[in-house]
Amino acid sequence: MADKPFLYTILSPRLLDVYDISNSIVVVIDVFRATSTIATALYNGANKIIPVDAVDKCITLGKATPNSITAGERDGKVIEGLQHGNSPAEYPRSFIEGKTLVLTTTNGTKLLHMALNNGAHTVITGSFPNLNAVCSFLIQQNKNVFLACSAWKDRVNIEDTLFAGAVIKEVKKYFTIHCDTSLMAEEIYTAHENDMYNFIRKTTHWHRLAQYGLEKDLEYCVTKNVANVLPIYQNNALITH
Amino acid sequence: MADKPFLYTILSPRLLDVYDISNSIVVVIDVFRATSTIATALYNGANKIIPVDAVDKCITLGKATPNSITAGERDGKVIEGLQHGNSPAEYPRSFIEGKTLVLTTTNGTKLLHMALNNGAHTVITGSFPNLNAVCSFLIQQNKNVFLACSAWKDRVNIEDTLFAGAVIKEVKKYFTIHCDTSLMAEEIYTAHENDMYNFIRKTTHWHRLAQYGLEKDLEYCVTKNVANVLPIYQNNALITH
Numbered sequence: 001m002a003d004k005p006f007l008y009t010i011l012s013p014r015l016l017d018v019y020d021i022s023n024s025i026v027v028v029i030d031v032f033r034a035t036s037t038i039a040t041a042l043y044n045g046a047n048k049i050i051p052v053d054a055v056d057k058c059i060t061l062g063k064a065t066p067n068s069i070t071a072g073e074r075d076g077k078v079i080e081g082l083q084h085g086n087s088p089a090e091y092p093r094s095f096i097e098g099k100t101l102v103l104t105t106t107n108g109t110k111l112l113h114m115a116l117n118n119g120a121h122t123v124i125t126g127s128f129p130n131l132n133a134v135c136s137f138l139i140q141q142n143k144n145v146f147l148a149c150s151a152w153k154d155r156v157n158i159e160d161t162l163f164a165g166a167v168i169k170e171v172k173k174y175f176t177i178h179c180d181t182s183l184m185a186e187e188i189y190t191a192h193e194n195d196m197y198n199f200i201r202k203t204t205h206w207h208r209l210a211q212y213g214l215e216k217d218l219e220y221c222v223t224k225n226v227a228n229v230l231p232i233y234q235n236n237a238l239i240t241h
Numbered sequence: 242m243a244d245k246p247f248l249y250t251i252l253s254p255r256l257l258d259v260y261d262i263s264n265s266i267v268v269v270i271d272v273f274r275a276t277s278t279i280a281t282a283l284y285n286g287a288n289k290i291i292p293v294d295a296v297d298k299c300i301t302l303g304k305a306t307p308n309s310i311t312a313g314e315r316d317g318k319v320i321e322g323l324q325h326g327n328s329p330a331e332y333p334r335s336f337i338e339g340k341t342l343v344l345t346t347t348n349g350t351k352l353l354h355m356a357l358n359n360g361a362h363t364v365i366t367g368s369f370p371n372l373n374a375v376c377s378f379l380i381q382q383n384k385n386v387f388l389a390c391s392a393w394k395d396r397v398n399i400e401d402t403l404f405a406g407a408v409i410k411e412v413k414k415y416f417t418i419h420c421d422t423s424l425m426a427e428e429i430y431t432a433h434e435n436d437m438y439n440f441i442r443k444t445t446h447w448h449r450l451a452q453y454g455l456e457k458d459l460e461y462c463v464t465k466n467v468a469n470v471l472p473i474y475q476n477n478a479l480i481t482h
Contacts, residue, residue: 011397014255018395154259156252158421178445180399184429191432204419 005144007175009164009182012151013111022119025143027126027134027167030108030150031159032205033086035231036221038103038238039130040088043227045097048237051109055079058104065100072104076212079104087217088129088227100237107150112233115148125238128163129220129227135170137230137241145175147182158188158203159222162196165189166224196222246385248416250405250423253392254352263360266384268367268375268408271349271391272400273446274327276472277462279344279479280371281329284468286338289478292350296320299345306341313345317453320345328458329370329468341478348391353474356389366479369404370461370468376411378471378482386416388423399429399444400463403437406430407465437463 010016029035038049050065052058055072059081062070071084078085086105103109108125115123121143126134138145147167149160165185168177172186192199197219200206206218220226230241251257270276279290291306293299296313300322303311312325319326327346344350349366356364362384367375379386388408390401406426409418413427433440438460441447447459461467471482 011252012256012259014259015253015395015397018253018255154256155420156256156422156425158425161421161425178448179396180402180445181397183443184397184399184402184425187429187432188425191428202424204421207419 004174004176005142007145007147007168007171007177007182008179009147009168009185011149011156011161011181012154013114014154016111016114016148017118019146021115021146023121023144024146025122025124025138025141026115026120026146026148027124028108028112028115028148028150029126029160029163030105031127031163031221032209032218033088033221034103034105034108034150035125036127036129037086037088037091038125038231039127039227039229041091041096041101042231042238042240043229044091044093046091047098047100048239049101049103049231050237051112052102052104053109053113055081055104058082058102062102065102067098068100068102070102076209076214087214088220089217107152111148111150116233123233125231126163126167128166128222128224130225130229131166132225133228133230135167138167138171139174152205157205159200159205161185162189162192166193245415245417246383248386248388248409248412248418248423249420250388250409250426252390252397252402252422253395254355255395257352257355257389258359260387262356262387264362264385265387266363266365266379266382267356267361267387267389268365269349269353269356269389269391270367270401270404271346272368272404272462273450273459274329274462275344275346275349275391276366277368277370278327278329278332279366279472280368280468280470282332282337282342283472283479283481284470285332285334287332288339288341289480290342290344290472291478292353293343293345294350294354296322296345299323299343303343306343308339309341309343311343317450317455328455329461330458348393352389352391357474364474366472367404367408369407369463369465371470372407373466374469374471376408379408379412380415393446398446400441400446402426403430403433407434
């Protein structure tokens with residue numbers, strides 16, 4: 001019987017190059033809110049999503065791409081020069097179907113490009129809205145997996161760790177897990193899986209974003225399987241697998 | 242009323258420079274086993290402990306220091322050229338009293354020097370055997386605090402996180418804590434504080450060291466307040482406060 005592939009959890013982009021991620025699947029996690037928005041927009045029929053790390057690139061690409069919209073937020077407000085924000089609620093099917101979303105985020109996009117530069121075989125994005133799609137893909141691929149949390153300015157955060165724990169709980173019997181981080185993530189998730197709406201109110205990110213009236217957004221972002229698609233990075237864009 | 246000082250938890254040396262630690266107290270944590278051994282040797286009357294990051298430095302300093310012994314392990318064995326290992330059980334009062342211990346470790350020593358280079362005001366070491374001494378000092382100083390885990394080759398580990406959680410549980414009312422890592426550390430500790438001997442058997446470090454017959458050592462290293470001194474770094478050595 002072949003050995004099971006490995007699974008590791010990485011709590012901050014700073015810790016990515018502690019591991020050899022070559023020939024592996026990297027799951028980029030940015031629960032509040034980039035990867036939740038990505039899953040939602042693709043679920044609602046977006047053609048593709050181009051993640052970019054700078055506002056000027058977002059504007060330039062938006063102009064160059066037919067039927068596209070630009071989006072990005074800083075401190076809960078749409079960035080000047082862009083058209084839309086980083087809330088999943090802004091992307092219902094009636095609006096986003098068939099369009100290309102050019103999205104600038106800070107933590108998640110940086111990590112996605114780091115994963116590609118460090119030789120990841122496949123990069124996908126994960127969030128509670130597409131939890132099952134992520135788990136099914138990981139089980140089916142039979143490759144080493146890194147659950148990579150985007151964190152906030154490199155600081156470890158609870159919401160991304162919780163999602164890593166949710167994945168581990170579902171897939172662990174298919175992987176070899178010698179990783180204290182994964183054990184802790186699963187513990188934290190298991191302790192709070194039936195209490196998520198309350199628990200996220202304790203996070204630093206909640207306190208940062210709730211002042212902008214985003215409570216409903218944040219609750220949506222920890223709701224499982226309401227946008228169950230698999231965003232996979234190919235040819236500079238995230239598309240549905 | 243003055244604001245309370247801040248407290249943050251840092252899970253890996255790689256994350257240290259995400260934070261501004263200047264004018265702060267840094268608690269270096271290396272539960273298995275450097276900081277547990279340091280507390281024990283000082284509790285048992287060691288004159289001082291000189292932590293060094295390389296074996297040749299350890300040998301040279303050992304020769305140059307009167308009434309000293311050299312110590313260090315790799316893979317559970319005393320390093321060739323040194324006299325003793327990294328087990329707290331090797332340092333009873335009958336042996337260590339009045340001596341200087343020149344100790345080479347990898348993860349803990351590296352982090353200690355990083356903290357000094359990044360401008361920490363005070364560096365102390367923490368472990369379960371000296372938990373209360375650490376907590377009393379932190380409460381009394383009224384300075385910002387960073388609980389800094391040594392990790393293992395930069396990978397986050399459970400045992401150091403547990404100790405951070407134990408400190409937080411004791412001192413939290415004296416600090417402002419806007420830090421998801423601290424919340425998670427406290428949760429993990431609270432979930433397992435009455436089950437430590439079993440829980441540590443799940444860690445990667447247990448599996449690494451137990452094969453060398455160090456189970457009793459590791460259990461000692463999660464026993465609270467059996468060597469209740471405060472090791473503080475002054476003039477290139479750790480001494481009792």
